[in-house]
Amino acid sequence: xxxxxxxxxxxxxxxxxxxxxxxxxxxxxxxxxxxxxxxxxxxxxxxxxxxxxxxxxxxxxxxxxxxxxxxxxxxxxxxxxxxxxxxxxxxxxxxxxxxxxxxxxxxxxxxxxxxxxxxxxxxxxxxxxxx
Numbered sequence: 001x002x003x004x005x006x007x008x009x010x011x012x013x014x015x016x017x018x019x020x021x022x023x024x025x026x027x028x029x030x031x032x033x034x035x036x037x038x039x040x041x042x043x044x045x046x047x048x049x050x051x052x053x054x055x056x057x058x059x060x061x062x063x064x065x066x067x068x069x070x071x072x073x074x075x076x077x078x079x080x081x082x083x084x085x086x087x088x089x090x091x092x093x094x095x096x097x098x099x100x101x102x103x104x105x106x107x108x109x110x111x112x113x114x115x116x117x118x119x120x121x122x123x124x125x126x127x128x129x130x131x
Contacts, residue, residue, distance in 0.1 A: 016042040023050060028082060064100075067091035071104040076112030081123040088127040098128060 011019075013035035020031050020042065034042035053066060061069070070087035073079070088101045105120045 011039050011043055013039045013042075015039065016046075019043070020046050023054065026086075028080070062094070064091055064094035064096050067094060068096055068100060068104040071101060072108045075105050075116050075120045076108035078112065078116055078119065081119070084120055085123050085126045088124075092127070101127065 016035045016039035017027060017031060021027050023046065031042060031046075034045060053063075053070075059066070067087045067090040071084060071091060074083040074087055084105075088096075088104075091101055091104075092098075102124075105117055105124075108120070109117045
């Protein structure tokens with residue numbers, strides 16, 4: 001029995017980072033950490049995220065809604081501010097209004113508490129001034 005998967009999946013950290021940057025247009029510190037620890041982890045993470053977020057395959061939720069959900073989740077879990085900005089900008093590009101983005105952030109107060117919303121307000125200028 002031969003192992004063909006090793007030959008097709010082994011990539012270097014530089015290759016993994018280049019692939020992520022090409023697909024997303026940016027790199028986050030977590031991408032660099034994953035690539036340094038094990039490029040295969042980054043590849044698998046990127047494959048999953050890409051399938052869920054960037055896939056052309058029809059999903060129950062349209063892209064705008066998926067990105068608005070990410071805005072709310074990233075805010076609620078006190079995720080990185082770059083994640084809030086990124087997902088909000090993507091939602092706007094897909095047709096979300098300012099009010100829809102703000103509502104997604106405000107909804108995060110229920111599971112995450114008001115401080116999560118307060119934190120998110122610090123990054124809103126990056127979403128709306130640069131979009």
